[in-house]
Amino acid sequence: MKALRAARMERCIGCHSCSLACARQVHKVLSWNKAGIRISSSGGLTTGFEARVCLACRPAPCAAACPTGSLSQRRDGGVIQKKDLCIRCGQCAEACPVDAIFLDHQVNPYVCIHCGQCVAYCPHDCLEMVELPRASAKEEESDD
Amino acid sequence: MIRDFFRVMVVNLTTGRTNIENIPGRDEFLGGSGLAARLFQKYGFVDRDWDDPEQPLIFAIGPLTGYFPLMSKTCCAFRSPYHNQYTESYAGGKSALSLRFADLDALVIVGKAERLTALCVGSRRVETRDVEYLRGFDALQTGRVLRKIFPGSGRRSIMRIGPAGENLSAYACINVDTFRHFGRMGGGTAMGVKNLKAICILGDRGFALPEGKAYPKLYKHIYEQLTTTEMMAKYHGLGTAVNINPLNALQSLPWKNLQQTSSPDAVKISGETFADDTLLRNAACAGCPVGCIHVGFVREQFQTNNQYLYRQVGYDYEPIFSCGGMLEVTDASEVLRILDVIEKEGLDCMSAGVALAWATEALEKGVITEKETLEPLKWGDSETYMRAVEHLGRPENDFYRLLAQGTMKCARVYGGEDFACVLGQEMAGYATGEVFFVAEGLGFRHSHLDAGGYAYDQKHDEKDVDKALGFLLKDGRERIVLNCMVGCMFSRGVYKEDLLAEALTSVGYGELNGSLDDIGKRVQRMRWRLRLQMGYRPDEAKIPKRYTEITTWKGPVDVEYMEALRRAYAASILEMGADPEEES
Numbered sequence A: 001m002k003a004l005r006a007a008r009m010e011r012c013i014g015c016h017s018c019s020l021a022c023a024r025q026v027h028k029v030l031s032w033n034k035a036g037i038r039i040s041s042s043g044g045l046t047t048g049f050e051a052r053v054c055l056a057c058r059p060a061p062c063a064a065a066c067p068t069g070s071l072s073q074r075r076d077g078g079v080i081q082k083k084d085l086c087i088r089c090g091q092c093a094e095a096c097p098v099d100a101i102f103l104d105h106q107v108n109p110y111v112c113i114h115c116g117q118c119v120a121y122c123p124h125d126c127l128e129m130v131e132l133p134r135a136s137a138k139e140e141e142s143d144d
Numbered sequence B: 001m002i003r004d005f006f007r008v009m010v011v012n013l014t015t016g017r018t019n020i021e022n023i024p025g026r027d028e029f030l031g032g033s034g035l036a037a038r039l040f041q042k043y044g045f046v047d048r049d050w051d052d053p054e055q056p057l058i059f060a061i062g063p064l065t066g067y068f069p070l071m072s073k074t075c076c077a078f079r080s081p082y083h084n085q086y087t088e089s090y091a092g093g094k095s096a097l098s099l100r101f102a103d104l105d106a107l108v109i110v111g112k113a114e115r116l117t118a119l120c121v122g123s124r125r126v127e128t129r130d131v132e133y134l135r136g137f138d139a140l141q142t143g144r145v146l147r148k149i150f151p152g153s154g155r156r157s158i159m160r161i162g163p164a165g166e167n168l169s170a171y172a173c174i175n176v177d178t179f180r181h182f183g184r185m186g187g188g189t190a191m192g193v194k195n196l197k198a199i200c201i202l203g204d205r206g207f208a209l210p211e212g213k214a215y216p217k218l219y220k221h222i223y224e225q226l227t228t229t230e231m232m233a234k235y236h237g238l239g240t241a242v243n244i245n246p247l248n249a250l251q252s253l254p255w256k257n258l259q260q261t262s263s264p265d266a267v268k269i270s271g272e273t274f275a276d277d278t279l280l281r282n283a284a285c286a287g288c289p290v291g292c293i294h295v296g297f298v299r300e301q302f303q304t305n306n307q308y309l310y311r312q313v314g315y316d317y318e319p320i321f322s323c324g325g326m327l328e329v330t331d332a333s334e335v336l337r338i339l340d341v342i343e344k345e346g347l348d349c350m351s352a353g354v355a356l357a358w359a360t361e362a363l364e365k366g367v368i369t370e371k372e373t374l375e376p377l378k379w380g381d382s383e384t385y386m387r388a389v390e391h392l393g394r395p396e397n398d399f400y401r402l403l404a405q406g407t408m409k410c411a412r413v414y415g416g417e418d419f420a421c422v423l424g425q426e427m428a429g430y431a432t433g434e435v436f437f438v439a440e441g442l443g444f445r446h447s448h449l450d451a452g453g454y455a456y457d458q459k460h461d462e463k464d465v466d467k468a469l470g471f472l473l474k475d476g477r478e479r480i481v482l483n484c485m486v487g488c489m490f491s492r493g494v495y496k497e498d499l500l501a502e503a504l505t506s507v508g509y510g511e512l513n514g515s516l517d518d519i520g521k522r523v524q525r526m527r528w529r530l531r532l533q534m535g536y537r538p539d540e541a542k543i544p545k546r547y548t549e550i551t552t553w554k555g556p557v558d559v560e561y562m563e564a565l566r567r568a569y570a571a572s573i574l575e576m577g578a579d580p581e582e583e584s
Helices: A017-025 A061-063 A091-095 A137-143 B032-043 B094-103 B140-149 B187-192 B214-228 B230-236 B239-249 B264-269 B272-275 B317-323 B330-343 B350-364 B382-393 B398-403 B405-412 B436-442 B453-457 B467-483 B495-506 B516-533 B559-576
Strands: A002-006 A037-041 A049-053 A071-074 A080-081 A129-131 B006-012 B018-024 B056-058 B074-079 B086-090 B107-108 B117-122 B125-130 B155-162 B174-175 B180-182 B196-200 B278-283 B294-302 B307-315
Touching: A002 B239, A017 A037, A017 A137, A017 B187, A017 B214, A037 A091, A037 B405, A061 A071, A061 A091, A061 B056, A080 B264, A091 B032, A129 B032, A129 B140, B006 B117, B006 B125, B018 B032, B018 B467, B032 B056, B032 B074, B032 B086, B032 B107, B032 B467, B074 B094, B074 B187, B074 B214, B086 B174, B086 B516, B107 B196, B107 B495, B117 B140, B140 B174, B140 B196, B174 B187, B180 B272, B187 B196, B196 B467, B214 B495, B230 B239, B239 B264, B239 B317, B239 B398, B264 B272, B264 B330, B272 B278, B272 B294, B272 B317, B272 B330, B294 B330, B317 B330, B317 B350, B330 B350, B330 B382, B350 B405, B382 B398, B398 B405, B436 B467, B436 B559, B467 B495, B467 B516, B467 B559, B495 B516, B516 B559
Parallel strands: B006 B107, B117 B196
Antiparallel strands: A002 A129, A037 A049, A071 A080, B006 B018, B056 B074, B056 B107, B074 B086, B086 B180, B117 B125, B155 B174, B155 B196, B174 B180, B278 B294, B294 B307
16 A cells, blocks of 8 residues: 655755645645645745645544544555545544644645645655555454 | 636725725736736826825736646736836746635735734735834845744745835835745835835635546646646756856846956856856745746855854846846855845845946946945955945935936936946846847836847847837737736746637636737737826837947947837837827
8 A cells, every 4th residue: 555755855846736736636626725735834935845744644643533434544554535424523633743634714624645646746756655564464454 | 717807805004994806807808917907097096106105006816827837926016116107027936826825816905004014815814913123124034024923834925025125215126935026116115115014925715626627637738848848947957047158158148237248257157157056956936847946055154163154045047147247246156145135135136236237337437436335346346245235225325325216317316327227227137139128128117028139139130120129019919918827937938829728718718808919919008008108208218328339249239220129119119008099
């Protein structure tokens, strides 16, 4: 199972093409926020850029905090999102340790689902998909 | 989907009131340059001076902003403190996408705050803050404080002015997101006179996309063209600084206040030298994958025992020409140090560099003395120039106060008009010949970007007035269309009329009042009409003597040809800007 990694952010030029691509292709909106990956400066443009993106935690605190199963654990890390189950409580964003879940003004959560569609839109190859270490058989069983 | 009207926020700093207005005319003006001119007609005054509190400061984006790559600029329009006429300036950074995601086609600011103020607008927010405590703060410090006042990293744009804008220099710029600027014609002064230190735009909304596959497919096609072909290589490679060497080879590089058009030392400040020795990294405007912003660094020892500091300074061709070659500063790091001071003071770097080049020659010739300049200005002496920039930003005497109003205004009082390198405003960096001098001298924004006269000069040595005039008018109109879309000029090879029309259709907007060329003509006329109504006389525009004394690859400048083209272009401008009733 693969996960998105913002592996080379020192190369980032702040063009937001990744966020725009995620919003456009995954969430079908025009936005630089309503996306699974968001770019910000780390205190002004002289300090370079950071990506707010899901780290593919296992277990994922956001999935644990989700009261309705809208976010569920992916086998090797990260979450699966079922939007129709979301009650917009915002608990997921609060639980995320790295501020990777964006809540819009209607408290809709936007989180990376590790589909990798943004990767092709990074002109500086900052992003990549990596194979996650497989969850142990025991963990896999417990997921079931 | 794009609305068929413009959604405009009008903030009145005098009354504190804000209105959202729906303005018709999308199909007639597209946005950007056309929208700004339309808004000036509505909110501006042709019979009041630039510093009247009610004159509007306008920021406008285009129909495709955010929807497609390189549709990433904002048009800023105002009555200029430089010539007291209507003008425009363009900048990128995050300003355009922030306005798009704040759900605004334009932001119009009228009135004057009682005390120094910062304005914050978003899709669900309008707020002014008293920031009198920021008076005198430089543009970079101001940005740092504003980031704390209005949080929202990654989805906001912070536009601010430095001391030069507060002190009403006629060429103060608006710094946008640290590395971009509304540079020319005194936008920063238009903010300063309103007591407006900064504007933060929060791009905090998202929008539904058009259904169907046409839009994402076209996006992918354009994105690939821009990122995988060689089309943009110049801009993200060496950047526009790549121009130094070829212009020098063509004897078209303004050098030492245009006493020369080339120098063996130019290679020391070439794009290649900057890239090898000072380039720290590249950056981009939001919504542009090209990354043309080149950030250089300088390292300074501030104490013995290896105590260093470093600064990051953006550079391009124009800053290098104006603060390098024109001042004969031939060390890349020293050019960046001068630019850093200009950045902090919040001045237009082209005007500041060219003004100091004139002052240096005037001092050399005895037209002025050190009593005026306060510094022993000397070609190549960067330390002295850095102090002189501070005098421009915070004038301590009448000379600098006047020089900060424009080189020609100063030369008219002190002498030295013949060698003031002013083509409407302090020149851009192309000593390419007759067509460019006329194009910038008479052009709408007095900018090298009004039309590609500089490129025409480099390719044509024939002296055909009709052909050159035809080029200026057609090229100018095509650029106006892109300015209405507010696309980056670097993308003009990609976004031709057909592609723009296809892009508009793909996002659900195909209904236009005429072809894009018709719209270009309409806006061209409207903008000239505004300029002429405010007193512009292109037939009286002069090209200073210095421009007749130079030699390019084509040989000495042909004064007769230049004059004939000047008269023909002036006549065309008067015709384009004629009152519609008079036309019929």
